[in-house]
Amino acid sequence: MGDDHSHLSETQIRVRALESALVERGLVDPAAVDALIETYESKVGPHNGARVVARAWTDPEYEQRLRADATAAIAELGYTGRQGEHMVAVFNTPQVHNMVVCTLCSCYPWPVLGLPPVWYKSAPYRSRAVSEPRAVLAEFGVQLPEETEIRVWDSTAEVRYLVVPMRPAGTEGWDEERLAGLVTRDAMIGTGLP
Amino acid sequence: MNGAHDMGGMHGFGPVVAEADEPWFHAEWERRVFGLTLALGASGAWNIDMSRSTREDRPPAEYLGMSYYELWLAGLERLLEGADVRRVLRAEEVPATLARGGPADRPPPRPARFATGDRVRTRNRHPRTHTRLPRYARDKVGVIELVHGCHVFPDTNALGLGEDPQWLYTVRFSALELWGRDEPASISVDAFEPYLEPA
Numbered sequence: 001m002g003d004d005h006s007h008l009s010e011t012q013i014r015v016r017a018l019e020s021a022l023v024e025r026g027l028v029d030p031a032a033v034d035a036l037i038e039t040y041e042s043k044v045g046p047h048n049g050a051r052v053v054a055r056a057w058t059d060p061e062y063e064q065r066l067r068a069d070a071t072a073a074i075a076e077l078g079y080t081g082r083q084g085e086h087m088v089a090v091f092n093t094p095q096v097h098n099m100v101v102c103t104l105c106s107c108y109p110w111p112v113l114g115l116p117p118v119w120y121k122s123a124p125y126r127s128r129a130v131s132e133p134r135a136v137l138a139e140f141g142v143q144l145p146e147e148t149e150i151r152v153w154d155s156t157a158e159v160r161y162l163v164v165p166m167r168p169a170g171t172e173g174w175d176e177e178r179l180a181g182l183v184t185r186d187a188m189i190g191t192g193l194p
Numbered sequence: 195m196n197g198a199h200d201m202g203g204m205h206g207f208g209p210v211v212a213e214a215d216e217p218w219f220h221a222e223w224e225r226r227v228f229g230l231t232l233a234l235g236a237s238g239a240w241n242i243d244m245s246r247s248t249r250e251d252r253p254p255a256e257y258l259g260m261s262y263y264e265l266w267l268a269g270l271e272r273l274l275e276g277a278d279v280r281r282v283l284r285a286e287e288v289p290a291t292l293a294r295g296g297p298a299d300r301p302p303p304r305p306a307r308f309a310t311g312d313r314v315r316t317r318n319r320h321p322r323t324h325t326r327l328p329r330y331a332r333d334k335v336g337v338i339e340l341v342h343g344c345h346v347f348p349d350t351n352a353l354g355l356g357e358d359p360q361w362l363y364t365v366r367f368s369a370l371e372l373w374g375r376d377e378p379a380s381i382s383v384d385a386f387e388p389y390l391e392p393a
Contacts, residue, residue, distance in 0.1 A: 014267070015227055015230075016223075018267075022230070022234075022274075027279045027282060028230060028283075029283060029284050031285035032283045032284055032287070035285045036229040036232045040218065041219070041225070080293050081292045081293040081294055082291075084295065085296065086297070086298065086345075088340065103200065103328050104199055104200055104328060105246055105249070114218075117212065117213070118262070122210065124208050124209060127201040127202060127204040129202075130330060130372070131202065131330070131372075136210055139209055139210050148378065151382070152381045153364075154381060156326045156383045157298070157342075157362055157386070158298035158345060159342055159362070159384050
């Protein structure tokens with residue numbers, strides 16, 4: 001897919017005409033469209049996922065529940081619904097590094113991470129994450145020991161994956177909120193480290 | 195369908211480049227297309243598999259020449275042709291509708307054919323219609339890693355032929371099996387039972 005966003009005016013007109021016609025026919029409530037946009041632009045985002053990870057780092061019983069039934073454990077913190085109906089949490093260890101992709105489209109765990117960044121939806125990531133994950137990670141500045149196993153999860157159905165990175169050394173005694181501040185979006189996709 | 199959307203393993207797209215400021219949307223029309231797609235998706239006039247199928251079903255050069263939200267727009271326009279929108283999503287219903295989502299799990303119509311640890315071979319199937327088994331993972335041997343229960347089968351649901359729930363498994367393949375390289379990497383796909391046979 002091209003990253004060319006230059007046909008804007010023509011497309012803008014086409015979209016306005018489409019929306020006007022739909023509103024006129026009573027098929028769309030424009031306030032609902034506004035609410036949907038606002039939800040994903042300013043409410044849902046990786047800060048949700050960061051709370052899940054920080055809870056798992058500080059509460060071993062929560063970690064167990066996240067391993068056993070991630071959908072239910074994530075719902076405990078209030079994150080449910082669209083594009084997160086069936087969650088699986090995958091845990092990094094010193095031996096295994098997880099990363100997530102959707103080679104066929106752009107599947108992504110919206111309730112915990114919000115909308116995906118453009119690179120996640122782009123042809124370079126979708127084509128290469130499965131076939132040369134180590135090279136892709138290097139482009140993100142993630143250098144792993146040669147013997148570390150990389151596990152790539154291609155989201156080809158309605159199951160959505162959340163990577164739980166390892167808790168960084170030197171954070172003993174930190175509270176959940178401070179730890180959540182370390183957890184980046186990329187760390188929860190698997191293309192970064194906290 | 196063997197379309198340009200099925201990108202796993204393709205060459206030539208270059209490095210992964212992250213934007214500096216990473217806006218969710220790059221123009222106002224992208225916002226509206228996103229919102230309209232979700233709002234109309236809640237009308238029940240079509241299902242998520244039809245949405246995906248409609249976005250990907252176009253000549254490869256065309257697909258690759260369009261931006262992400264141009265594909266969404268073209269998909270939405272196509273879905274609206276002849277659609278019967280009976281339910282209109284109201285603003286006040288948005289939070290509850292999103293929180294509910296659209297679970298894909300269904301009661302199992304039959305026992306699962308495979309269990310965790312079983313070796314399976316993906317079928318060498320190339321339907322001209324919507325499917326969720328990527329080309330790179332066809333006719334390959336892997337191991338059942340997770341059993342997710344029965345889920346709506348996209349291959350039939352995208353065609354309006356019903357949900358036909360099927361057992362869904364995470365199948366894990368070695369990098370050697372998929373790419374011919376013996377390195378410490380494995381790749382999993384979520385595969386429906388009709389995609390699999392015992393190995």
